[in-house]
Amino acid sequence: MQRIGVFVCHCGSNIAATVDVKRVVECARLEPGVVFAEDYQYMCSEAGQMKIADAIKREGLTGVVVCSCSPRMHEATFRKCAEGAGLNPYMLEIANIREQCSWIHKDMETATEKAVVLMRAAVAKVNLNVPLKSGESRVTKRALVIGGGIAGIQTALDIAEAGYEVDIVEKTPSIGGRMAQLDKTFPTLDCSACILTPKMVEAAAHEKIRIFTYSEVEKVTGFVGDFTVDIRKKARSVDIDKCTGCGVCQEKCPSKTAKSEFNRGLSKRSAIYTPFAQAVPNVPVIDREHCIKFKTGKCGVCSKVCPAGAIDYEMRDEIITEKYGAIVAATGFDMISLDKYDEYAYKKSPDVITSLELERIMNAAGPTGGHLERLSDGKPPKNIVFIQCVGSRCADKRGKSYCSKICCMYTAKHAMLIRDKYPDTNVTVFYIDVRTPGKNFDEFYRRAVEEYHVNYIKGQVGKVLPQPDGTLLVQGADIIDGRQVLINADMVVLAAAIEPDPTARKLATMLTASIDTNGFLTEAHPKLRPVESPTAGIFLSGVCQGPKDIPETVSQAGAAAVKVIGLLSKDKLLTNPCTAKADELMCNGCSACANVCPYGAISYEDREVRGIGVREVRRVAVVNGALCQGCGACTVACPSGAMDLFGFSNRQITAEVDAICR
Amino acid sequence: MQIEKTAHAAENKEWKPMIVAFCCNWCSYAGADLAGSSRLSYPADVKIIRVPCSCRVNPMFILRAFERGADGVIICGCHPGDCHYTTGNYYTRRRMALLFSMLDFIGVENGRTRVEWVSAAEGAKFSATMNEFTAKIRSLGENVRLGDLRCRN
Ligand SMILES: Cc1cc2nc3c(=O)[nH]c(=O)nc-3n(C[C@H](O)[C@H](O)[C@H](O)COP(=O)(O)OP(=O)(O)OC[C@H]3O[C@@H](n4cnc5c(N)ncnc54)[C@H](O)[C@@H]3O)c2cc1C
């Protein structure tokens, strides 16, 4: 039998004004197992906690019930106090008689009756509590960052600067992400490469950072502090240690038909290539689909011209296995496909382009050498129409329900840059709303309108019709003037919605991190834990969590790094002891529990089971206490009633039900 | 089926519904706390049991509650997609659909059982739900049809 002490808090008048605390104390004294009960003004105060601690020692209490505010408020406080007095903290339960009683009831009689019932339920539970001990798990002091865009680079740099090792896994041949494709960046209009390249180089040179480009995460097992990750290093066909990055191979490669991914397909590249000149690492890869040597067995030009002897056609994918304490997802985004948007004639006319394509066209290293020209005839456009919100804020199923957040600003940027460089070009922007919250953002947009005289029209475009003379007839609406607008444009730029990288979904499954309906990785709490995923040890950085511009991405990347550093700075982690456990005698090894566990915490082992008249080796469910988060899904799925949850056991909850329905 | 008179009715004491609410720790229990701190009242007939996740609610607990004389049982969890453990409430939804139809068959009509999604921010929804649910139970009256199954001490 337990020796339980019940402590009823007045919470000043918060509880005492509606609940007759003395009566609760009296009733408590009659409950089975209760050997001591008292009330006090403020249980959570130092004096109140002293009362609990003293009573534990004096009365030799084995269990405690505090009737007070919500356990979400002070459960930790009181458990710590109990622990200080030598009692196992999990022998203490709270009866919530404030939020769920005194604050919502006015009548003293009713509230007191309810408080007594809540107290009884807590006492009934504590009667069945058992001491629990948090396990300890070790922390591998190294982090993995998946995705080498600005988000991943920044997170890695911040973690490395704190003295921890970081690996970056990037699926393309170079780090840099989308930012490397941009020309100039709002709101300052500084050149993207000028601010990004130094960071890329810094990351590559950092002694604590290893970069695996052209690589992907293949498998993730383990849990916070102790992840094991298989990384597939795709065959580059070029020895990264020998290559000096001279670039002769790319020049001499006779296969020049592949579309450059970096230039969004607007130019061609060789089969052996680096995506862009400032690539990090500056080591090419052979695209085996376009390589003549791989297709026909003949050629081998690159191998002949390479002065370093770095070409290796025999190279194979390599899988390396590494251990990490924390994982950061920084997989970024892509633009949506415009297949479903026939009305804008994107497929039909080469002069209808996306904003990201425009970034490449405006870039000096881009397909047109930085000259703004029509892709159809190379002529400079005189009338450019921008269409915003293509696929963003979309009510129908074609597009995305959310605002892509960056398009208003980059469209203003594009419009302004064009008007600045080509003052005799007319620029019109169709918008639904212009959204410019952000430091110096509205000022930026107003400059586009006031200083650069960009023609902003509130309204949507219904159709873009390619004309026989090569122009594009844009049919739009001006909803402020309430009229139809027809513009003969020679270039149309679509601010297409952005969406999470298509690999994010698969990755989320691997990481048991959750994603929202739009495919963005979900944060643990939208306001209070924005850079953590609900799965312990997994963190989020950049656009993979939701649309962001660069300043926001960088701040979030830093925040994610801080969380990682906080985790890696610990030598051991305490695990939640309220975990599941299967009764080996009752378990029949059916796997029902493992199938519902969201964390893969349940495995099976052949164990010798001993009971009355039983002694045999059986396949039984074994819960990994470090992985189990204590949801309880398995306990209900188990058909033999073998699985139970510490802290919320079947018997404890049943006892609470009984106490309430007495 | 013969409807039995229960102890309460025999004593002619005013009948008060006995309602058990299982609330998951992460959303609905917090929603209940918010209802409290916003002073949004609901009847004292509702007594909350905290569970880590709605998926921890074993149908046995609900059967037990009815067996012990509960007049209504409500399970509250995070909105679909928001479960702290990602998928828990999907299990709840399916399990309870099955359980409730069985309960209906054995005499606990559907109005006495309910699953409701209440987020940590929905104090008002929590209170409104409990008011509504209690009113429903009151309109259904005492849960006597399970008389044969009910334990008598
Ligand atoms: C047209 C356009 C113009 C813009 N202009 C501006 C501007 O002027 N100013 C501004 O502040 N912002 C601008 N932005 C926004 C800016 O591009 C983003 O904020 C920024 O790139 C986000 O960085 P990120 O690292 O989160 O994502 P990304 O840049 O997308 O990087 C993600 C990286 O992860 C890699 N990756 C993805 N999946 C995997 C995987 N499974 N495994 C390994 N690697 C993976 C990708 O290859 C990529 O390298 C613009 C965006 C667009 C589309």
Ligand code: SF4
């Ligand atoms: S309680 Fe939840 S997390 Fe733990 S083993 Fe069971 S299903 Fe998995």
Ligand code: SF4
């Ligand atoms: S569901 Fe129950 S019986 Fe089946 S393996 Fe899991 S613990 Fe054992």
Ligand code: FES
């Ligand atoms: S944690 Fe709320 S329903 Fe699972």
